[in-house]
Amino acid sequence: MKRMNHLGAALRAWRDRLEPATVGLVYHAPRRVVGLRRGELAMLAGVSAEYVAQLEQGRAKTPSAQVCSALARALQLNDEEQAHLLRLAGHTANPDRIPRLIPISVRRVADQLSASPLAVYDAAWQLLHWNPLFAATWGDPCRASVEDRNAMITQFERRNARVRQTAAERVWFEQSLVADLRTTTGRYPNDPDVASLIDRLNRTARFRELWASPTVAAHESAHKTAVHPEIGEIALDANILPTQDSDLRVVVLTARPGTDARSKLDLLATIGVQEMALRSD
Structure with a gap:
C-alpha cells in the first residue's frame, strides 16, 4: 500500500x-x-x-x-x-521480461517524423506510443483497452475496418508477424505476458495454423492501404526501424511511390489537428 x-x-x-x-x-x-x-x-x-x-x-x-x-x-x-x-x-x-521503456532518443526521432504515421511497439507487438497522424489514419488507439492495443490481436481477432489488404498481402503479413513473435519467444521464454498473448491468440484457427510452422524471422516491412472515412484510400508502405538494445519496433508508414498518398496524408494531418482542437473546446 x-x-x-x-x-x-x-x-x-x-x-x-x-x-x-x-x-x-x-x-x-x-x-x-x-x-x-x-x-x-x-x-x-x-x-x-x-x-x-x-x-x-x-x-x-x-x-x-x-x-x-x-x-x-x-x-x-x-x-x-x-x-x-x-x-x-x-x-x-528483468532480462526475462520484454522491455517497454521507450528511450528519449526514440521519442526525439518520433517527434521529427510527425509528417508520417508512426507507432512504437514492444517485442510482442504491444502498442506503446503513436503520433497524432497514426491515430488520424487508423483510428484512435485509445478507443481500445490497453490490453487490446496489440497488432497481433488486431490482426487475428478484431480486424481494423480501416485496413485494406489483398489476400496475398494478408497472408504474407500474418506469416511475418507470427515468425517475428516466435523470435520473441526465443529471447523471452519466461515472460508471462508473452505466454498469455500466445494462449489468447491460440483461440483463433488462423493463428494456430501459422504457429505450427517453425519459421523464425524478423518482421521488416509491409504494404498497407488505409481506408479513411473522409479522405478515402491511402496507399502506404510500413517500414520497421531497428532500435539498439531496447528491442522495440518503430513502425513508420510512408506514402507508396506513384500514388497520391502524400497529399492525402498532408490533408489528414490538418484535419486531425482541427478535430483534436474541437474535442478540447
Whole structure:
C-alpha cells in the first residue's frame, strides 16, 4: 500500500506539471487547474478517469506494465521517470521480461517524423506510443483497452475496418508477424505476458495454423492501404526501424511511390489537428 501511495503522488506531480497545449489540448478560456485534469490524462492514456483517481489515491491494484507504458506516454516522461514509474508499480527491470521503456532518443526521432504515421511497439507487438497522424489514419488507439492495443490481436481477432489488404498481402503479413513473435519467444521464454498473448491468440484457427510452422524471422516491412472515412484510400508502405538494445519496433508508414498518398496524408494531418482542437473546446 505504501508503494502505491508513492506511485499516486508521482502521478499527481507529473500530471500537474504538464501543460495541456504540450499534448495538443487547446482551450480558449482560462483554466482553474494547473496541468492536466484527471479526465484529460485518462483520455490520453486510454483508461478511465475513475481508474486514474484510484491510482493517485493509492486505492487501485498494481497497474500492468502496459498501463504504465500508456501513462508514461501520456505524461511524456523521460527515461529515468519511466523506469521510476515501472519500479513504483512493481515492474523491476528483468532480462526475462520484454522491455517497454521507450528511450528519449526514440521519442526525439518520433517527434521529427510527425509528417508520417508512426507507432512504437514492444517485442510482442504491444502498442506503446503513436503520433497524432497514426491515430488520424487508423483510428484512435485509445478507443481500445490497453490490453487490446496489440497488432497481433488486431490482426487475428478484431480486424481494423480501416485496413485494406489483398489476400496475398494478408497472408504474407500474418506469416511475418507470427515468425517475428516466435523470435520473441526465443529471447523471452519466461515472460508471462508473452505466454498469455500466445494462449489468447491460440483461440483463433488462423493463428494456430501459422504457429505450427517453425519459421523464425524478423518482421521488416509491409504494404498497407488505409481506408479513411473522409479522405478515402491511402496507399502506404510500413517500414520497421531497428532500435539498439531496447528491442522495440518503430513502425513508420510512408506514402507508396506513384500514388497520391502524400497529399492525402498532408490533408489528414490538418484535419486531425482541427478535430483534436474541437474535442478540447
